[in-house]
Amino acid sequence: MAAVMEPLIELILVIAIVIVAAALLPLCTKARVVLGFCGLVLVAVGGTLFAFVAYPRATALFLTGGAVIAGTAWGYTRATAWLTRRDDTAITVSGTAREPERKSSFTGR
DSSP states (O other): OHHHHHHHHHHHHHHHHHHHHHHTSSOOHHHHHHHHHHHHHHHHHHHHHHHHHHOHHHHHHHHHHHHHHHHHHHHHHHHHHHHHHHOTTOOOTTOOOOOOOOOOSOOOO
16 A cells, blocks of 8 residues: 555645745735645645655554643643633733732822
């Protein structure tokens, strides 16, 4: 299977390089954006296929690690949102630090 996939992957990457190079030509902005996006998608697909064909076990471990990190980040955001909803006096990360207001006994005379 790897012998069949390698030329296909190389062809995808060559097409992606040509498309990205075409995006560098002096074209209208929409055309450059579309070409650049399509080229980057093909590079991502070709790179992913290459990783699966060349390093199947390492790719699975890498994707599992990425899924664990993404799940942890998602859980952290959900937990902090839940904790801040529980208490109206919770300190938020985006809140600004202020000095407590004190009533002064000094009248200025």
